[in-house]
Amino acid sequence: MKKKQKEPPAPIERHETIRRSIISIIEGQTLSAKEISGSVSIPEKEVYEHLEHIRKTVNTIDAHLVITSAECAKCGFVFRKRERLKKPGKCPICRSEFIHEPLFLIKKAL
Template structure:
């Protein structure tokens, strides 16, 4: 594993301890793509458990019908499986 990845993951974890963030917000803050930010968040989710902390995820939510029962919480869905709307808010992550 590259040291730069570890540093980015540590910085992402520290940021999520301070305030909730979406993949897009993390991508902007850390100069990543949203998909790369999600990859880092997945790793952070596995590593924080050893500290007695946990990654909390507010699920993606459809702005049209309110659906929030997405199967994969660590994902940026492109559309709602219920109403097929493409107006879906990203998940929000925080560490507590």
């Protein structure tokens, strides 16, 4: 008789599951990474990593990731040209650290 071995954890599949939940959460509702992190129960840092991946792959499901740029709450400077999605630390103009977080939304093509 063969012993049934316990399956090892499959991190890739787990990531896929998390990405699918993130996509379904921000489909039709605009949320910050912090809000997503609360809904999916993963750290905010990981949410950004998943969002980077989603941004590159979401076109395969006929959708795209709409990003509302982070904005300085003090002087209104908009962080448009950011390669990375993550919230910036401080404003390059007025040095304020009070930054409105970037927001994310999945829009499906009709």
